[in-house]
Amino acid sequence: MSAVISEKKSRNNLVVSYLTVGGIIILAMMVFGVLMLLAQGGSLNLSPAAFYQFLTIHGTGMVGAAALAAAGVMWYFLSKYVELSKKIAQVNLALFLIGVVMVIIGVFSFEYASAWTFLYPLPAISANAWGVTGALLYLFGMLILGIGFLLFYLDTGRAIIKKYGSLAKGLGWDVISGKKAEKDAPSSTIVASTMVTIVNITALTAGAIVLIMNIINVINPAFTFDPLLAKNLTFAFGHIFANSIIYMAVIAVYEILSKYTNRPWKANKPFLIAWTMSTAFTLVIYTHHMLMDSVMPKWMLIMGQVLSYANGLPVLVITAYGALMIVYKSGIKWDMGSGLIFLSMFGWVVGVVPAIVDATIVVNHVMHNTKWVPGHFHMYMALGACAMIFGFMYYLAKEDSNVEEQIFDKIAFLGYTLGILGLSGSFLVSGALSTPRRWATHFPEWMAPANFGAAAGVLTALSLTMFVVHFIRYLSNRNKVEMSPESKKLA
Amino acid sequence: MKQTISGVVLFCILLIPPVRTYMESIMILHMLVQLPLLILAGWLAGKVVIQKFSRFFAKYNENGVPGITLVIIITMYWMLPRAMDEALTFYHVELFKFLGLPFLVGIPLRDSWHKLKAVGKSFVYLNYLPMFGLMAWLYIDTPIQICNNYLEVQQKVLGWGFLIITAFMVLYIIQFVFTDHSEQES
Ligand code: HEM
Numbered sequence: 001m002s003a004v005i006s007e008k009k010s011r012n013n014l015v016v017s018y019l020t021v022g023g024i025i026i027l028a029m030m031v032f033g034v035l036m037l038l039a040q041g042g043s044l045n046l047s048p049a050a051f052y053q054f055l056t057i058h059g060t061g062m063v064g065a066a067a068l069a070a071a072g073v074m075w076y077f078l079s080k081y082v083e084l085s086k087k088i089a090q091v092n093l094a095l096f097l098i099g100v101v102m103v104i105i106g107v108f109s110f111e112y113a114s115a116w117t118f119l120y121p122l123p124a125i126s127a128n129a130w131g132v133t134g135a136l137l138y139l140f141g142m143l144i145l146g147i148g149f150l151l152f153y154l155d156t157g158r159a160i161i162k163k164y165g166s167l168a169k170g171l172g173w174d175v176i177s178g179k180k181a182e183k184d185a186p187s188s189t190i191v192a193s194t195m196v197t198i199v200n201i202t203a204l205t206a207g208a209i210v211l212i213m214n215i216i217n218v219i220n221p222a223f224t225f226d227p228l229l230a231k232n233l234t235f236a237f238g239h240i241f242a243n244s245i246i247y248m249a250v251i252a253v254y255e256i257l258s259k260y261t262n263r264p265w266k267a268n269k270p271f272l273i274a275w276t277m278s279t280a281f282t283l284v285i286y287t288h289h290m291l292m293d294s295v296m297p298k299w300m301l302i303m304g305q306v307l308s309y310a311n312g313l314p315v316l317v318i319t320a321y322g323a324l325m326i327v328y329k330s331g332i333k334w335d336m337g338s339g340l341i342f343l344s345m346f347g348w349v350v351g352v353v354p355a356i357v358d359a360t361i362v363v364n365h366v367m368h369n370t371k372w373v374p375g376h377f378h379m380y381m382a383l384g385a386c387a388m389i390f391g392f393m394y395y396l397a398k399e400d401s402n403v404e405e406q407i408f409d410k411i412a413f414l415g416y417t418l419g420i421l422g423l424s425g426s427f428l429v430s431g432a433l434s435t436p437r438r439w440a441t442h443f444p445e446w447m448a449p450a451n452f453g454a455a456a457g458v459l460t461a462l463s464l465t466m467f468v469v470h471f472i473r474y475l476s477n478r479n480k481v482e483m484s485p486e487s488k489k490l491a
Numbered sequence: 492m493k494q495t496i497s498g499v500v501l502f503c504i505l506l507i508p509p510v511r512t513y514m515e516s517i518m519i520l521h522m523l524v525q526l527p528l529l530i531l532a533g534w535l536a537g538k539v540v541i542q543k544f545s546r547f548f549a550k551y552n553e554n555g556v557p558g559i560t561l562v563i564i565i566t567m568y569w570m571l572p573r574a575m576d577e578a579l580t581f582y583h584v585e586l587f588k589f590l591g592l593p594f595l596v597g598i599p600l601r602d603s604w605h606k607l608k609a610v611g612k613s614f615v616y617l618n619y620l621p622m623f624g625l626m627a628w629l630y631i632d633t634p635i636q637i638c639n640n641y642l643e644v645q646q647k648v649l650g651w652g653f654l655i656i657t658a659f660m661v662l663y664i665i666q667f668v669f670t671d672h673s674e675q676e677s
């Protein structure tokens with residue numbers, strides 16, 4: 001019995017490491033976000049070069065850290081159904097840290113600042129803003145990070161195939177086609193994990209190609225490549241990988257709400273169909289990043305637009321509806337964990353609306369590259385995906401130790417919500433004022449929303465600090481308490 | 492035994508001067524036919540070698556990782572355009588090609604592949620996939636002549652060859668993960 005407990009503890013340890021690293025990096029990156037806004041608002045004197053370095057580290061760090069933390073969430077729940085390799089998850093974490101260090105050195109010591117999208121041929125042609133070393137450190141760092149994640153998803157894919165037979169069955173296609181009864185459908189965690197495995201292995205493969213291509217071009221600029229193909233591959237990687245964060249984190253919604261309400265989250269047919277649709281759409285809609293590239297085949301752009309509307313919706317609708325149904329009259333006890341999870345549904349829904357508006361070609365011609373874009377993705381990343389992750393952190397703390405939630409945590413909950421709403425709102429207002437995104441310097445007319453956003457950002461960061469403090473209190477508490485063999489009852 | 496003989500015969504055929512010269516005169520034959528056949532020759536003949544030196548392989552290639560690493564390093568080297576160029580220009584590179592590919596790729600590949608775990612296999616596979624895709628892109632798209640010995644047109648043909656291989660690799664993996672593997676143990 002004690003062997004089982006210690007094995008569970010050590011698996012939890014690993015998940016805890018993922019979330020600690022993820023949480024702390026997200027917090028640190030918020031500081032750079034605030035500094036950028038202060039610079040844009042004219043309140044802080046920051047050289048443009050420094051601004052672009054901050055932009056690069058903020059984008060890379062946020063996407064990477066949120067992906068790592070979300071992968072931790074997925075690993076935690078998935079390993080209850082299938083047998084995952086602990087070693088591979090450890091290797092992923094190690095490669096992540098190595099990659100992050102290389103990226104940090106590349107950005108801050110060698111002034112690399114291409115933004116996290118490293119769009120070809122920018123890494124090689126920087127007008128001497130940075131040199132070969134910085135570019136190579138960054139690109140190789142990303143490659144190493146990618147290799148870690150690739151191993152991670154290969155392992156999840158292997159484990160799912162081993163247990164369920166194929167990825168098709170992991171998505172529940174045999175239930176959709178009627179060969180298997182609905183009650184034997186794979187659990188929601190398996191379905192989501194299968195989806196993420198598929199899309200992210202695709203994304204990472206595309207990313208590897210375009211990273212090595214950039215590396216060749218940086219080392220020897222005589223080797224040039226087709227920039228349009230490079231852009232396609234870059235966004236096939238970037239869009240899918242960033243998008244996958246919420247699909248990993250949403251597993252926390254399914255598992256935690258069903259645990260709190262003592263009701264199962266059933267994977268019925270509409271649920272399975274929704275996830276299959278989102279799998280397919282996620283793979284092809286990256287073309288909405290290319291709506292301004294008139295040389296792209298028209299059908300691809302139209303597909304990008306139409307399917308972008310449809311992309312998140314199936315899963316979003318089925319999840320939001322499911323969340324309401326499972327909570328309805330369940331006598332659920334609200335605390336930080338369930339509260340953040342519920343907040344995340346709100347953030348996701350609200351964040352998708354301006355995204356859909358922007359994915360319309362006519363609107364995109366106006367809004368493209370304005371701050372409208374960070375407006376919608378901050379809402380759905382910070383209030384959607386990240387809230388799921390933080391909700392999971394509170395849930396884990398409660399399940400695995402006996403730290404108490406305090407009044408500060410509740411204040412932080414409020415602060416976080418208001419902070420992100422203010423931040424995203426300020427971005428959207430800037431966008432409506434036609435403020436371009438990714439500009440180090442703003443005209444005076446553009447400055448007020450930036451300063452407001454900075455204040456909201458400070459509130460957000462302070463609130464997140466409280467979340468992290470709670471998590472660290474849990475870390476120091478968990479080693480002191482004996483764990484009961486059965487996991488604790490929460491509701 | 493039969494396999495070993497066919498491996499040796501294949502190797503000898505590849506050594507015949509007109510065969511060798513012809514294959515090396517066309518870029519795509521050189522890269523995508525001659526080199527893989529040399530590996531195949533080593534793989535076929537490898538059965539006996541591995542049996543004979545089973546203690547050595549058990550000791551130094553216990554889990555297959557050292558062997559497959561060697562395979563990856565050497566095959567990556569032969570994907571570099573200049574490696575093919577030098578094989579035509581310097582006899583010692585040519586010698587390395589004819590000895591290295593059967594002995595340092597074919598044989599260790601045979602010994603390592605079945606020792607690797609499922610994750611290891613798919614990792615190797617998914618490393619070659621983007622590598623071949625990149626090679627396709629490089630050879631099709633590059634505006635300069637990369638090799639002294641081959642014209643740009645030949646480069647492009649080779650690139651398309653790589654692209655076709657990549658496409659088949661993608662199709663293979665898709666059918667693999669979407670078909671049922673319930674019964675068999677992985
Ligand atoms: C206190 C919280 C935050 C603040 C103050 C903040 C601020 C900013 C600012 C000022 C920008 C640049 C906008 C521009 O283009 O002019 C930006 C971009 C970005 N942020 Fe945040 N952010 C915060 C939280 C987050 C979170 C939680 C995530 C994701 C998990 C995130 C992901 C990104 C990404 C991906 C970009 C795009 C970078 C690029 O354009 O290359 N941010 N943020």
Ligand SMILES: [Cu+2]
Pocket residue numbers: 239285286288289
């Ligand atoms: Cu996108």
